[in-house]
Amino acid sequence: MTTTAATAATAATAVTAAGRARVACDSGRVTARLLWLELRHNAMLWILPAAVLLFWFTTYRTAMALPPLWNVRAATFQSGAVVDFITPVVGAAAVIGTRQARRRTTDLVSITSLPRSARLLVTWAATSCWALAGYLICLAATYGETAREASWGGPLWWPAVVAATSVPAFAALGLAAGTLVPSRFTAPVAAVVAFFVLALSTELIVGSQSYWQVLPLVTGPWDTGKDPGVATFYPYVPDLSIAQVLFGGGLTVAALAAIGLSGGRSWRRPRAVAAAAATCGVLMAGTAVALAGTGRLDAHGMIEIPALHDAASDRPLRFTPVCSGTAIPVCLNPAYAGYLPATVAALAPVVREIAGLPFAPTKISQVAAVYAQGPGNSVEISQEALPSPSGSRLLGMLLPDQLLGPPLSVAQFEANVRANTGPSVLAYVVGAGPHASAAQVAVWTALMNAAGRPPGAQPSGSEQVGNAQGTEQPAAALDPAVLAATRRFAALPVSARRAWLVRNLAALRAGHITLGQLP
Amino acid sequence: MNVEITRVTRRFGRTMAVRGITLTAGPGVLGLLGPNGAGKTTLLRMMATVVPPSSGRMRLLDRDPGLYRPRQEIRRRLGYLPQSLGYYPGFTIGEFVEYFALLKEVPPARMRTAVSAAIERVELGDQAKARLRTLSGGMLRRVGIAQAIVNEPDLLLLDEPTAGLDPEQRVAFRALLRDLGQHATVVVSTHLVEDVGAACARVALMDRGTIVYTGTPAELTARGVGHSSGDAPLERGYSAVLAAARS
Amino acid sequence: MRLVRLVRLVRLVRLVRLHVASRRVPAAAALIAGCAVALRVALSRRFDASGVLQLALIFEAACAAVIAVTSASPFGDCERTAARWLPFLRLTTVLALTALGAGALAAAGTGAHLAGGALGVLRNLTGLVGLGLLGALAAGGGLAWIGPIAYLVVGTYALWRGPVLTTPWLWPARAPHDLGAAVYAGLVFAGGLVAITVRGARDPAGQ
Numbered sequence: 001m002t003t004t005a006a007t008a009a010t011a012a013t014a015v016t017a018a019g020r021a022r023v024a025c026d027s028g029r030v031t032a033r034l035l036w037l038e039l040r041h042n043a044m045l046w047i048l049p050a051a052v053l054l055f056w057f058t059t060y061r062t063a064m065a066l067p068p069l070w071n072v073r074a075a076t077f078q079s080g081a082v083v084d085f086i087t088p089v090v091g092a093a094a095v096i097g098t099r100q101a102r103r104r105t106t107d108l109v110s111i112t113s114l115p116r117s118a119r120l121l122v123t124w125a126a127t128s129c130w131a132l133a134g135y136l137i138c139l140a141a142t143y144g145e146t147a148r149e150a151s152w153g154g155p156l157w158w159p160a161v162v163a164a165t166s167v168p169a170f171a172a173l174g175l176a177a178g179t180l181v182p183s184r185f186t187a188p189v190a191a192v193v194a195f196f197v198l199a200l201s202t203e204l205i206v207g208s209q210s211y212w213q214v215l216p217l218v219t220g221p222w223d224t225g226k227d228p229g230v231a232t233f234y235p236y237v238p239d240l241s242i243a244q245v246l247f248g249g250g251l252t253v254a255a256l257a258a259i260g261l262s263g264g265r266s267w268r269r270p271r272a273v274a275a276a277a278a279t280c281g282v283l284m285a286g287t288a289v290a291l292a293g294t295g296r297l298d299a300h301g302m303i304e305i306p307a308l309h310d311a312a313s314d315r316p317l318r319f320t321p322v323c324s325g326t327a328i329p330v331c332l333n334p335a336y337a338g339y340l341p342a343t344v345a346a347l348a349p350v351v352r353e354i355a356g357l358p359f360a361p362t363k364i365s366q367v368a369a370v371y372a373q374g375p376g377n378s379v380e381i382s383q384e385a386l387p388s389p390s391g392s393r394l395l396g397m398l399l400p401d402q403l404l405g406p407p408l409s410v411a412q413f414e415a416n417v418r419a420n421t422g423p424s425v426l427a428y429v430v431g432a433g434p435h436a437s438a439a440q441v442a443v444w445t446a447l448m449n450a451a452g453r454p455p456g457a458q459p460s461g462s463e464q465v466g467n468a469q470g471t472e473q474p475a476a477a478l479d480p481a482v483l484a485a486t487r488r489f490a491a492l493p494v495s496a497r498r499a500w501l502v503r504n505l506a507a508l509r510a511g512h513i514t515l516g517q518l519p
Numbered sequence: 520m521n522v523e524i525t526r527v528t529r530r531f532g533r534t535m536a537v538r539g540i541t542l543t544a545g546p547g548v549l550g551l552l553g554p555n556g557a558g559k560t561t562l563l564r565m566m567a568t569v570v571p572p573s574s575g576r577m578r579l580l581d582r583d584p585g586l587y588r589p590r591q592e593i594r595r596r597l598g599y600l601p602q603s604l605g606y607y608p609g610f611t612i613g614e615f616v617e618y619f620a621l622l623k624e625v626p627p628a629r630m631r632t633a634v635s636a637a638i639e640r641v642e643l644g645d646q647a648k649a650r651l652r653t654l655s656g657g658m659l660r661r662v663g664i665a666q667a668i669v670n671e672p673d674l675l676l677l678d679e680p681t682a683g684l685d686p687e688q689r690v691a692f693r694a695l696l697r698d699l700g701q702h703a704t705v706v707v708s709t710h711l712v713e714d715v716g717a718a719c720a721r722v723a724l725m726d727r728g729t730i731v732y733t734g735t736p737a738e739l740t741a742r743g744v745g746h747s748s749g750d751a752p753l754e755r756g757y758s759a760v761l762a763a764a765r766s
Numbered sequence: 767m768r769l770v771r772l773v774r775l776v777r778l779v780r781l782v783r784l785h786v787a788s789r790r791v792p793a794a795a796a797l798i799a800g801c802a803v804a805l806r807v808a809l810s811r812r813f814d815a816s817g818v819l820q821l822a823l824i825f826e827a828a829c830a831a832v833i834a835v836t837s838a839s840p841f842g843d844c845e846r847t848a849a850r851w852l853p854f855l856r857l858t859t860v861l862a863l864t865a866l867g868a869g870a871l872a873a874a875g876t877g878a879h880l881a882g883g884a885l886g887v888l889r890n891l892t893g894l895v896g897l898g899l900l901g902a903l904a905a906g907g908g909l910a911w912i913g914p915i916a917y918l919v920v921g922t923y924a925l926w927r928g929p930v931l932t933t934p935w936l937w938p939a940r941a942p943h944d945l946g947a948a949v950y951a952g953l954v955f956a957g958g959l960v961a962i963t964v965r966g967a968r969d970p971a972g973q
Contacts, residue, residue, distance in 0.1 A: 029627040037618050041609050046905075050916050058923035087919055091911060102908070104605030108666070111567045112622035113594035119622065184790060184838055185797055188831035188911030195918060196824050200808075203817045270587065 030114075031122065038126035044092040044171075048134045055084040055138045063142055066407055068149035069335050070156050071231040075219035077142045078159035081135060082216045083198055085167050089131045090174035091191035096127055097178020097259075098186055117260045117270065124175050124256060128168035135167055152319065152334035156231065158241035159219060165248035166216035170194060172255035179259045208303055208373050213240060214247045214292035221297045221371070221379060229381070229402035230301035232335050233368035237313045239305035240295060247288035254281025297379065301371040321365065327355035332366045332399070339399060342410050346417035347425065349451035354429045357498070358505050361395035361428060364421075369402045379404065395428055397421050423448060431509030439513040442482050443501075446490035450497070485515045492519060520545050520578075521674050521704035522566060527575030529561050536561040538728035539575065548700035550719035550736070551708040552757060557725040559708040560602055563676050566706065567599040580673055595624055598672030602679050602708075604663040608652035612643055612662050615651060619666040637669040640695060642688075656683040664692070668699065675705045681714055693718040712753045716740075724760050731764035778851075785855045789836040794863060797832045801825045802870035809878035819925040822871070822881045823938050826890045827918035829867035831911035834898020836863065837967040838907020857963040864895050864955075886942035890921075893937055893951030899958030907967035 039045075059080025066072045100106045109119065143155050177190040198217050205212045208221050220230060220240070231237075260274030291305050298304040300314070321331040324344040328351045332340050347364065354360040368384040381403055386396035400408055400416035408416060426447050427433070432440040489497065500519055507513050522544040529537040537558045551559050564570050565577065568584045580596055582589035606615060617634045625633050638647050641661035651659065660683045667675060681689045696718040699705050709715060715722050716736045724732040724739070732739065736753060743755030746762070786792065805825040813821060836859065839845055845852065868891050872884035882890065894914040902910035924931045924939035931939055937947035 026627050030621050030624065033617070033627075033630075034621045037610075037614055037621070040614070041607060043909075046909075047912060050912060054916055054919050057920060062923075062927075083919060083922075087915060088912070091915060095908065099607070100605070103607055104603055105607070106605070107564065107567070107569045107601045108599070108605055108619070109622060111569055111594055111597060111599050112619065113591050113597075113624050114622045115591070183793070184835050184908060185793060185832055187908075188828065188835055188915065189797065191911065191915045192824060192828040192831065192918070195915070199820055199824070199922060200813070200817055203811075203813050 031118075034119075034122045035126055035129075038122055039129060042092075042123075042126045042130055043095045044089065044127045044130040047088045047092045048130055051085050051088040051131070052134050052138060054088070055081060055134075059084055060138065060142060064145060067228060067401060068146055068151070068338065069228050069232065070146060070150055070153045071236070072228050073142060073146040073150075074156035074159040077139065078163045078219050079217045081138060081163045082166055083195070084138075085131055085135055085163070086170045086198060086216075087191050087195045089127070089167055090170050090177075090194040091187045092131075093124070093127050093171040093174025094178035094187040094190040096123055097175045097180075098182040098184075099178075101182030115270065117256075117274065120175065120179070120259050121256065124168070124172055127175065128171045131167045131171060132164060135164060139164075150335070151322075151337035153232070156236050158236060158238040162216050162241045162244045162248070165245045169248040169251040169255070172252045176255040176258045180262050206376055208295055208297035209293060210295075211289050211293040213295055213303060214243055214289050216244050216248065218244075220302055221373070221377075227301055227369075227402070227404060229369035229371075229398075232317075232333055233384075234300040234316055235313045237298065237300070237302035237304055237309070239308040240292065240303040242308050243288045243291040243295075243305060246291070247285050250281045250284025250286070250288060252281070254278050254285060257281055297371055297373040299370050299372070301369060301379075316368070323363075326351055328361055328364060330364045336366060336399060336401075339401070339413065342414045343399065343417055343421075346414045347422055349418075350422040350425050350447075353447050353451050354426065357429060357501050359393065359429055359431070359509060361393045361425065363393075364395045364397055364425060366399055366402075367396035369398055395425060397424065418452070422451060426451070430505070431511075437511045437513070438479075438482050438515050439485070439518055440508060440511070442485040442515060442518060443489060443508060445482075445486045446497075449486070449490045450494075481515055485518045489518050521580050522706070523576075523578040524566075525576040527562075527565065527572045527577055529558075529565055529570065530573045535728055537565070537572075540725075540728075540730050542723060542730060542733070544704050544706065544721070546700065546702060546704055547720040548696050548705040548707060548718055550715035550722040551706055551725060552710075552712060552715060552722060553708075553725035554761070555710075556727075558728040559725050560678055562725070563599075563678050563706065563708050564601075566674070567597065567601075567676050568593060569599075593674070595670065596673040597623075598667035598670060598675040600663045600667040600677045600680055604659060606651050606659065606662070608650065610651050611648050612638060612651065612654075612665070613647040615662060616665050616669050620669045623670040625670050633669050633671070637665040640668065641665045642691065657685055657688060660684055661688070664695075671703075673703050675699060675703050676708075677705065678708045679710070680707060681709065681711060689714065712757050713751065716751075716753045724757065724764075726761055726764050732760045781851060782855065782858070786859065788840055789838070789859060791836055791859060791863065794832050794836045795866060798829050798863065798867050798870055801828050801832075801867075802874040805871060805880075806874040806878070809875065809880060816926050818879060819881045819938075820922050822875070822887065823890060823918060823921050823925065825871055825874075826867075826887060827894055827914045827921075829871065830891055830894030830898050830914040833860065833863045833867060833895050834902055834910035834914060835907060836860075837899060837902040837910055837962055839967060852966070853963045856966060857959065860895065860899065860959060860962060864892060867891050867895075882938075882942040886938075889942065889948050889951045890938050892955040894918075896951070896954035896956070896958035899962040900954070902967035903958075903961045903965055904968065910967065 059077065062080065063073050063076040066076060100109060110116065139160055143160075147155070173194070174190050178186050198215060201212050201215060202217060204210070205218070212218070218240070220227070257274045257278035261271060261278060291307055294307065295303040295305045319334050322334050322337045322340055323329040323331040324340060326344060326348070330340070330344050330347055332343065365386060367386050370382045370384050372380045372382070374380045383396055383398045386394050400413055400420070426444055430440050430444050430447070432444045436444070492500070496519070504513060520543045522542065524540055524542040526539045526541055527537060528535065528539050540562060551562070553559050561570070565572050566579065568579070568590055571585060577584055579593050582593050584590045584593055610618065613634060616637055617630065620630055620634050635644065635647070638644050641664050643658065643661055643665065646658075651662065654662065660680065664677070664680055667677065681692055684692060693714060696705055696707065700720065707714070707719065719736060722734065722736050722739055723730050739756040739760065740752045741756065743749065743752055743757070743759045746755045746759035748758040748762070749755035802825075805821070808821055837856070868888045871887045871891065874880070875883070875887065880887070894917060897913035897917055898910045901913035905912065921936060921938040924936040927939075934940060934944070934946035934950040937951045940947035
C-alpha cells in the first residue's frame with residue numbers, strides 16, 4: 001500500500017514536472033512566433049539601411065582613415081556607432097510605439113490574455129534585434145578590417161559592448177515615448193532629442209570627474225578619447241565602460257517599466273510590478289551616473305573609477321618590440337610597427353652622426369605616455385621613464401601620434417619626428433639640457449645642421465630648443481660667439497668631427513669644454 | 520451564466536454612457552439593439568474588459584474582471600470584434616489571425632489548426648496569404664471576425680459585425696453565429712434588426728444608456744403590432760419599444 | 767458682388783482652417799516655437815566651435831522634420847478625389863511653416879552667435895524641408911522625418927570634418943553666402959515642394 005502511494009506520488013510529481021516543462025516550452029514557442037511576426041513587420045527593418053549608410057559615411061570611413069590601432073579604431077567605432085544607430089533607432093521605436101494608436105488596434109490587443117508588458121517586450125526585442133543586427137554588421141566590418149591591418153593586439157570589446165547596450169536602451173526610450181505620446185510628431189522629436197543629448201551634452205564635460213561621462217558616446221577623457229597613446233602599453237581600463245553598460249541597462253528597465261506604468265489604469269498589480277521595475281531601473285542608471293562622476297584620469301590616459309577599478313589593469317602589457325636593424329636600433333611597440341620605417345628614416349641622419357660615439361644610446365625605444373589632468377579639459381602628456389639597467393644607455397621617446405592632435409600623414413609624421421625626436425637624441429648625447437654650456441649648444445647645433453638642418457639655419461633668438469617629450473635640451477639662444485663656434489665645428493670634415501667627439505665628449509658633457517676649445 | 524452585470528454604470532467625464540444596466544446572459548446569441556449613442560459599444564467594451572465600469576458589479580465567465588488573474592483567464596476565453604477594426608496593412612490574413620491567436624495564448628499545438636479553421640469559417644481560406652491592405656471592407660470585416668473566433672471563445676462580443684458584408688456573406692454569417700451560440704455566449708451589437716431576427720435567441724434594446732427591453736425576437740415583434748413606424752414586423756416592434764421608453 | 771466675394775473668402779478661410787487642423791499644423795507651429803525657444807536657451811550657454819555649428823543644425827533639422835511630418839493626410843483617397851484646392855493648401859501649408867521656422871530660428875539667434883546667421887538658417891532649413899517632403903512622397907508622411915534626421919547626422923559630420931568635405935550637397939558645411947550650397951539646397955526644396963504639391967504624401971492603405 002505504502003509502495004503504491006509512493007509510486008503514485010512520484011508519478012504525480014513527474015506529471016507536474018512534465019506539465020511545467022510543457023507550459024514553458026509552449027510559452028517559448030509562442031514568444032518565438034510572436035517575435036518572428038514582429039520582426040517581419042518592424043519599422044526598424046526599413047530604417048536599418050539608412051542607419052548602416054550613415055555608419056559607413058560618417059564612422060567607417062573616418063575609422064579607416066585613422067592608424068590601424070585597435071584602441072583608436074574601437075573608440076572611433078563606439079562614439080560613431082552610438083550616434084549613427086541611436087538616432088534612427090529612437091525614431092523607429094517611437095514610430096512602432098505609436099502603431100496601436102495609429103492603426104486603431106488598441107482595443108483589439110488590449111483585451112488579449114497576453115500581458116501588455118509581454119507584448120511590448122516582444123515589440124522592443126524585435127526593434128532591438130534589427131538594430132543590433134545592423135550594428136553587428138558594422139562592427140564586423142570595422143573590426144574585420146582592423147584585424148587585417150593591425151600589426152599587434154586584438155579587438156577591444158568593451159567599446160563594442162557599450163555601443164551595443166545603448167542601442168536597446170534607446171530603443172526602449174523611443175518605444176516608451178511612442179507609447180505614451182502617440183502623436184505623429186513623437187518620432188522626429190524623440191530622434192532629435194536623442195541626437196541633441198548625445199552630441200551636445202558632452203560639451204558639459206569638464207575634466208575627468210563629470211557625471212556626463214556616463215553617456216555611451218564618451219570613450220575616455222573627453223577630447224583625448226581616441227588618443228592612440230592609450231590602451232597600447234597598458235590594458236584597456238573598462239571602468240567607464242562598465243558604468244556606461246550599467247547606465248544602458250538601467251535606462252532600458254526604466255523605460256520599459258514606464259510603458260507598463262502607463263497601461264491598465266485601474267489594474268493595480270501590474271502597475272505595482274512596473275513601478276518596482278522602474279525604481280530598479282532608475283536606481284541602476286543613477287548608480288552609473290554617480291560612478292561616472294567619481295572617475296578620474298589615470299596615468300595611462302583612461303578613466304579610472306575607484307569603485308570599479310581592477311588593479312590588474314595597471315600592470316603593463318607584455319610585448320616584443322619591433323626594432324630596426326640600424327646602428328642604433330629604433331624599437332617601437334608592435335602595435336606601431338607600421339610607423340617604424342618612417343621613424344627610422346626620420347632619425348637616420350641623427351643616428352648616422354652619433355653611432356659609435358661614446359654616450360650614444362644603445363637603443364631608442366618608444367615608451368608609454370603619462371597623462372595628467374590639467375585645468376578644465378586640458379590634459380598634460382609626458383613620457384614614461386624607461387627602466388634603465390646600470391651601464392645601459394636606453395633612450396625613450398614618444399611618437400607624435402601619442403600626443404594629442406589630429407592624425408598625421410606619413411610625411412607629417414616623419415617631419416615631426418625629425419623636428420622633435422632627432423634634436424632630443426642629439427641633446428642626450430652631448431648632455432645638453434636647459435642649463436647647457438655654450439660649447440654644448442654649439443656642438444648640438446652643428447650636429448643638427450650636419451644631420452640635415454638647412455646649412456646656415458639657426459634657431460631664432462626666441463627659439464627654445466626642446467619639446468614636450470621630456471628630454472633636456474639646450475635652452476640658450478645663439479649669440480655671435482656660439483654661432484661662430486657652431487660654424488667652425490660644422491665645417492670640420494666628418495672624420496675630424498667624429499674623432500674630436502670620441503676624444504672630448506666626456507669633457508663636453510661634463511661642461512669642461514669652452515667655446516675656444518672647440519676646433 | 521457567462522455574463523452577469525448588475526447596476527453597471529460607465530461615465531466619460533460628464534457624459535454618462537451607461538446608466539445602471541443589469542443584464543445576464545448564458546450560452547446562445549444575444550442581440551443588442553439600439554439607436555446611435557445608446558451605449559451599446561460602451562457596454563460591449565466593458566464586457567470585453569477594455570474599460571472598467573465606473574460603478575456596479577460585473578462577472579464574466581464566473582470571474583471578476585476587476586482582478587488581474589481572473590481577467591487574464593477571461594481574456595483567454597474571450598473574442599471581440601470592435602466597431603472600428605484596426606489592423607496592420609502589411610500583415611497577411613494568416614499573420615493577422617495568428618498574431619491574435621498568439622496574443623490570446625492559443626496552445627502552440629493547436630495554433631496552426633485554429634488559425635486555418637478561423638479563416639476557413641469566414642470563407643477566406645483561399646486568400647490567407649493576401650495582405651490586409653489589398654482587401655475590401657467586407658473582407659476586412661471577415662478577417663476581424665476570424666481573429667475574434669480564433670481561440671474558440673466562450674464569450675464572443677461582436678460590434679456591428681455585418682457592416683460591409685454582402686447579402687450572401689450576411690446569410691453565411693448568421694449561420695456561423697447560430698453555430699457559435701450552441702456553446703458560447705455571443706453578444707452582437709447591431710443596427711440591423713433582420714440580423715437579430717435571423718440569428719439571435721434573445722434581444723436587448725438599449726436607449727440612452729439603459730436597457731429598455733429584453734426578450735425574444737418574437738416577443739419584440741409582437742410589441743410592434745399596430746405600430747406604424749418600420750417596414751418589417753421586427754422593426755415595428757423596435758420602434759414601438761423605443762417610443763414607449765421615450766414617452 | 768462684394769457679398770459673394772466675402773462669402774467666398776470666408777469659405778476659403780474656413781477650408782484653410784480645417785486643412786490646417788487636419789495636418790496638426792497648430793501643434794507643428796507650437797513645436798517650431800519650442801525649437802526656437804530651446805535654441806535661444808542653448809545659445810545662452812557657451813559651446814566649443816563644433817558645438818556652436820551643430821547647435822543651429824540640430825534645431826533646423828528638428829523644425830524641418832516637424833514640417834515634413836505635417837504632410838501626412840488622415841483622409842486618404844476621399845480627400846484626394848474631393849479637393850480641388852488641395853495642391854494649393856499643401857503648398858501654402860509647407861511655405862507658411864517653412865517661413866515660420868526660418869523666422870523663428872533667425873529671431874532666436876538675434877543678438878547671439880548663431881552659426882551661419884539668418885541666411886544660413888534659411889538655406890539649411892529649406893534644404894532639410896525639401897528632403898523631408900521628398901521622403902514623405904516616398905515613404906509616407908509618418909516617416910518623412912527620416913530624411914532630415916539622417917541628414918542631420920551627415921551634416922554634423924561634415925561640420926566636424928570641416929574643409930575635407932566640400933561638396934555643395936553638404937550645404938551646412940559651406941559658408942552661408944556660398945552660391946553652390948544655396949543652389950543645391952534650393953533645388954532640393956523646390957523638388958520637395960513640387961512633389962508634395964502635385965502628389966501629396968504617400969499614404970499607405972489602411973493608414
